Amino acid sequence: xxxxxxxxxxxxxxxxxxxxxxxxxxxxxxxxxxxxxxxxxxxxxxxxxxxxxxxxxxxxxxxxxxxxxxxxxxxxxxxxxxxxxxxxxxxxxxxxxxxxxxxxxxxxxxxxxxxxx
Amino acid sequence: xxxxxxxxxxxxxxxxxxxxxxxxxxxxxxxxxxxxxxxxxxxxxxxxxxxxxxxxxxxxxxxxxxxxxxxxxxxxxxxxxxxxxxxxxxxxxxxxxxxxxxxxxxxxxxxxxxx
Numbered sequence: 385x386x387x388x389x390x391x392x393x394x395x396x397x398x399x400x401x402x403x404x405x406x407x408x409x410x411x412x413x414x415x416x417x418x419x420x421x422x423x424x425x426x427x428x429x430x431x432x433x434x435x436x437x438x439x440x441x442x443x444x445x446x447x448x449x450x451x452x453x454x455x456x457x458x459x460x461x462x463x464x465x466x467x468x469x470x471x472x473x474x475x476x477x478x479x480x481x482x483x484x485x486x487x488x489x490x491x492x493x494x495x496x497x498x499x500x501x
Numbered sequence: 502x503x504x505x506x507x508x509x510x511x512x513x514x515x516x517x518x519x520x521x522x523x524x525x526x527x528x529x530x531x532x533x534x535x536x537x538x539x540x541x542x543x544x545x546x547x548x549x550x551x552x553x554x555x556x557x558x559x560x561x562x563x564x565x566x567x568x569x570x571x572x573x574x575x576x577x578x579x580x581x582x583x584x585x586x587x588x589x590x591x592x593x594x595x596x597x598x599x600x601x602x603x604x605x606x607x608x609x610x611x612x613x614x615x616x
Contacts, residue, residue, distance in 0.1 A: 388544075390544075417603060424589075424609070425608070425609070426591055426606035426607065426608055426609055427545065427591075427604075427606055429603050429604070429605075432603055440603065474544055474545065476545075488533075488595065488597075488602060489535070489547055489550060490535075490547075490603070490604055491547060492537075492544045492545040492546070492547075493544050494543055494544040495543075495544045497542075
């Protein structure tokens with residue numbers, strides 16, 4: 385069972401709404417990730433946080449705004465989304481450190497299904 | 502640039518038969534390779550990884566994978582397939598920079614195990 389918890393599991397929002405996706409992990413990991421996955425496609429990286437600081441932004445539109453309030457929590461704030469943003473949003477976490485020591489396995493949550501209408 | 506390729510969109514296997522899901526990689530430097538499984542309407546579950554050491558890696562649910570450097574492959578295998586193994590399987594390579602990496606996934610292979 386995954387130890388990365390995402391809420392809500394399903395979210396339907398209008399194009400003018402503001403909503404947030406939340407993610408929590410208690411594995412002591414200091415790297416956290418947001419991935420976006422369209423149906424029957426591989427996940428695509430959006431953001432990476434390392435020690436609560438944004439380290440990677442894969443040129444994601446500003447209508448997606450990540451936030452890492454502490455080492456256990458990761459949020460994705462959503463505003464003025466488009467219907468094409470409808471997808472499964474996956475949160476993940478991993479240890480930070482030299483790969484051969486930490487292993488750096490990335491563990492995923494169950495995802496939040498987002499529908500923009 | 503790091504990349505992985507999964508040449509098969511779908512693999513069909515009869516229950517009890519061995520299964521193989523193929524993955525080839527292209528990396529600069531040492532390859533750090535992973536397999537994940539995704540059941541319908543679920544997140545990704547980690548199966549196994551190759552970082553270094555023994556070329557045969559054993560993972561969850563009876564799966565194993567063989568790292569072959571000369572063929573740049575990391576095929577996923579299981580000696581006896583179960584209907585419950587039916588799912589979408591992703592091979593991934595770690596894109597490693599700085600103190601942590603992120604995953605680059607193949608397109609995925611749908612495994613269908615029939616009774």
